[in-house]
Amino acid sequence: MSFRYDENAPFCIKNVSFEIKKGEMVSIVGTNGAGKSTIASLICGFYAQNEGQILLNGEDISNLSIKERGEKIGFVLQNQNQMISKSIIFDEVALGLTVRKIPKDEIKERVNKVLKICGIYPYRNWPVSSISFGQKKRVTIASILVMNPSVIILDEPTAGQDFAHYTEIMKFLRKLNREFGITIIMITHDMHLMLEYTDKTIVISDGQVLATGKSTDILTNEEITRAASLKKTSLYELAKKCGIENASEFADKFIHFEQENRRKS
Numbered sequence: 001m002s003f004r005y006d007e008n009a010p011f012c013i014k015n016v017s018f019e020i021k022k023g024e025m026v027s028i029v030g031t032n033g034a035g036k037s038t039i040a041s042l043i044c045g046f047y048a049q050n051e052g053q054i055l056l057n058g059e060d061i062s063n064l065s066i067k068e069r070g071e072k073i074g075f076v077l078q079n080q081n082q083m084i085s086k087s088i089i090f091d092e093v094a095l096g097l098t099v100r101k102i103p104k105d106e107i108k109e110r111v112n113k114v115l116k117i118c119g120i121y122p123y124r125n126w127p128v129s130s131i132s133f134g135q136k137k138r139v140t141i142a143s144i145l146v147m148n149p150s151v152i153i154l155d156e157p158t159a160g161q162d163f164a165h166y167t168e169i170m171k172f173l174r175k176l177n178r179e180f181g182i183t184i185i186m187i188t189h190d191m192h193l194m195l196e197y198t199d200k201t202i203v204i205s206d207g208q209v210l211a212t213g214k215s216t217d218i219l220t221n222e223e224i225t226r227a228a229s230l231k232k233t234s235l236y237e238l239a240k241k242c243g244i245e246n247a248s249e250f251a252d253k254f255i256h257f258e259q260e261n262r263r264k265s
């Protein structure tokens with residue numbers, strides 16, 4: 001698809017085309033201004049593309065409203081405060097169902113179930129303002145999960161968080177992906193995050209798809225990282241310094257070893 005914010009502006013999304021398979025966990029990476037958030041907004045229907053189609057399960061969803069798309073595709077905004085409008089956690093998570101006039105009993109059942117999955121059930125009657133940043137992120141994810149979407153898009157889900165918190169969020173997303181089969185699209189500029197948690201990556205540069213492929217291959221490909229101004233991972237530098245020829249395989253093994261150790265500890 002192609003898109004520009006107004007007819008006098010240049011296209012900021014230019015013939016972008018990619019495919020994500022059901023059940024995948026994928027990163028969209030690229031520098032500031034590359035067009036990542038715009039692509040997510042187009043997928044969710046906040047803006048309409050000027051050219052092209054968006055297919056979900058082979059069906060063109062371009063004519064569905066934001067509300068209709070929200071039942072299939074959940075979007076977790078970068079700034080979670082923009083997403084939260086209710087003061088009590090339960091009400092916030094229930095909002096999407098309440099506005100769709102779902103019966104009260106069903107709302108209660110679905111919301112409680114999702115609150116448990118997200119680990120925030122004990123706080124259900126607390127004010128949103130009283131919980132931590134990471135817990136708020138869970139609230140925003142819960143309010144999307146309650147709609148039973150098949151796809152969740154997260155814009156910079158770990159921005160501004162320390163290692164412990166971001167690991168917690170990423171593990172939770174991976175659980176949603178693996179246990180519930182939800183397709184997860186993560187927008188990030190954090191190369192380590194992309195490498196560790198997503199097998200596949202789509203690189204956006206200047207409104208175009210520069211590359212798609214295995215995350216380790218992308219990050220160890222000097223041409224791509226240079227062209228997209230991505231920060232090379234230190235694993236790549238280490239492989240170079242040690243004279244290891246296959247940097248991609250090295251990065252792969254390192255990441256798996258590290259994950260294995262973290263699981264044991």
Ligand SMILES: Nc1ncnc2c1ncn2[C@@H]1O[C@H](COP(=O)(O)OP(=O)(O)O)[C@@H](O)[C@H]1O
Nearest residue numbers: 005006012030031032033034035036037038039
């Ligand atoms: N609401 C908007 N109105 C006009 N231009 C915008 C708007 N939002 C983003 N842009 C422009 O579109 C381009 C892509 O931006 P964006 O999708 O936010 O990039 P990213 O998320 O990769 O940082 C940038 O040139 C940006 O300035």
Ligand SMILES: [Mg+2]
Nearest residue numbers: 036037038155
């Ligand atoms: Mg953005």
